[in-house]
Amino acid sequence: MAKLPISIQAMEASCCVTVLPRKKRIVYSSWIWVLTFMIYCSYHLSRKPISVVKNVLHQNCSSLTPPENVNASVDPTWCDWKPFDGANAPTLLSTVDSSFLFAYAFGMFLSGIVAERVDLRLFLSFGMVLSGLFCAMFGLGYILKIHNIGYYIAAQVMCGLVQTTGWPGVVSCLGNWFGKGKRGLIMGIWNSHTSLGNILGTLIAASFVTYNWGLSFIVPGLIIAGLGVVVFFFMVPEPAMVGLPNPNKKMELEGTSSPHTRRRQMVGEFADTSDEERASLMANESPAIYDDKIKVVCVEAQESKEEKAIGFLEALKIPGVIEFSFCLFFAKLVSYTFLYWLPNYILYQTNYGPEESANLSTFFDMGAIIGGIMAGLVSDYTGMPAATCSIMLIAAIPMMYVYQTFCTVSLGINIFLLVVVGILVNGPYSLITTAVSADLGTHQSLNGNAKALATVSAVIDGTGSIGAALGPQIAGPISSYGWQYVFDMLMVSDVLALLLLTRLVLREIQRWRIRRREAAPARL
Structure with a gap:
């Protein structure tokens, strides 16, 4: 098992020993969530x-006022x-986008497998520090006056590879602390980190973009690297590390209800443990604390033998x-095309400058926060995640056409449509990458094996990330012929995502009908 960071060891030794397990779980699970x-x-x-x-990086220079030392007629660019x-x-900008996204997509499949076999705390902290380094590397191109496309x-590519540490790491860690209960709502709210990160990243980059775009990369790079240091000292990826059971595992102790009898049974079952461990098991503690320790020992023994x-x-x-x-392949293609090209689309379709266009695009991410929470809530209430995704995909198709047609009417209409499109485009993407991935990673066919969360989430997100790489790569060249063709591509992608869920939706409807028939006699 992975070791606790020194800071958490100190906390455990100083103040957490006498805390009841339930309160201790609330404290740790809340911290891990945050x-x-x-x-x-x-x-x-x-x-x-x-x-x-x-x-x-590329503008319409003829519409701008050049400095006094620049002759625009001699140098139109x-x-x-x-x-x-x-x-x-x-095309070059699309290639830069896709360099990150393809590296991310293919690296994700390997990253998920590695995450299941190493200490998640070290996996995430080193990944974040390296992500900060390579993010800043792009911005250093401005400071060092680098004009080689290969450098960027x-x-x-390097940033895309190291960023694959993120998703399997956080999903696996969160899944270890939260059971299936209200996972859709919990993860729907939690998944707003994606949109909040997009919003903050946009605002930070926009504040530097007009006079020093290098800082637009360097500042975010310093932020993620600094947080990686926090992870190194304060992350607890598994409940068993602090004496708590994993909520995804069920371990029932057979025998009498007497705690003293159960203690004797446990000492017999773990006769090969050290004298100190046996003495700890037999210590005079409250039944609640002691029974919880028994569960942890059972879980650890089961992990070492079976998982x-x-x-x-x-x-x-x-x-x-x-x-x-494959549904996420097309859903993420749509979402990431908006992510990478929406500020550029707004710039060329409206009279706003680069900074204003970037700030306006954040309303799409605000809608994404609402969409993720809505999708999780509906999925929890109905127990039908595939149907929830399908309904949002159906609504997203005409709304993208409406946005393309009416976004130039006024600022208010543009904002309203961006929020609605953000809700519908990102709702399915959010639900699949969080609650659905976590549920499949703890599927009943795994027989309680908790060593699948990172791999399953990486397989699903890795496949989706290939679509995320293709979308921006295709959008760049297509936009040269007209943005309406880009929106046609996005609408077709949502149709294909919808078709891929057909079998699962029919199965969910069938299960819903069975539940209604079984519940009918009880209502009578």
Whole structure:
């Protein structure tokens, strides 16, 4: 088992020994919820700057006033940053986007397998420090006056690879602390870290973009690296590390109800433990604390004997993993196209400048927060996650057409439509990557094996990330012919995502009808 960080060891030794298990669980689970929220918020915060900065890497220089020392007639691309100063700039910017996204997508499959086999605390902390380093590396291109496209692609590839530590790490950690109960709502609220990170990343990048776009990357890089240090000293990825049972495992102690009898049974079962451990088991403690320790010992013994991290093919055999993975492929394609190109779309369709366009795009992310919570709440209430995703996908298709048509009417209409589109586009994406992934990672077919969360979430998110890589890559060249073609691509993608869920939706409807028939006699 992974070791506790020194800071948590000190806390356990000084003040937590006498705390009742229930209160102790509340304290630790709340802290893990907040910490993992901040962790993934910082991951997205460091991904967002490129969508803001691309508006100054390539601009319409003829519409701007050049400085006194610049002759615009001699250098018509004076406001652009080489090598993004040519007619092929949209393609180059798409390549930069996709360098990160393809590296992220393919690295994710390996990262999930590694996360199941190492200390999640070290896995996340080192990943975050390296993410900060490579994020800042892109911004250093401005300070060091680098104009080589290979440099920026290399920075994005390295950043994409190390950022794969984030999602399997936080989902696995959170899943270890929270059972299935209200997982949809809990994770729906928790998943707002993605949109909040996008919003903060946009605002930070926009505040520097007009006079020093290098800081748009360096500042977010410092934030995620600094938080990685916090993770190193204060993360507790598994409840058993602090003497608490894993909520995803059920361990019933057989025998009499007498706590003294159960103690004797446990000492017999764990006769190979040390004298100090046996003395601890037999110590005069309250039954509640003692019984909880018994459960932890049982869990640890079961883990050491039975649990093994599953592989890629084993993850694919879990019912629903394939359908939700390919659905996420298209759902994430749509979401990430908005993520990477929405500020640019607003810039060219309206009269707003780069900073204003970036700030306006944050309303899409505000809608995404609402959409994630709504999807989780409805999924919890109905027990039908596939149907929940399908309804939102159906509504998103015409709403994207409405936004494309009416976004230029007024600022108020643009904001309203951005929020609605954000709700509908990101609701399914949020639900699949959080509650659905966690549920499938603890599916009953795994027989209680908790060593599958990171692998399953990585398989699903990795497949989705391939779509996320393709969307922006396709959108750049297509936008040269007209933005209406980009929106056509997004609407078709949502239709395909919807079709992939058909079998699961029909199965959920069938189960719902069975439940209604079984409940009918009780109502009578």
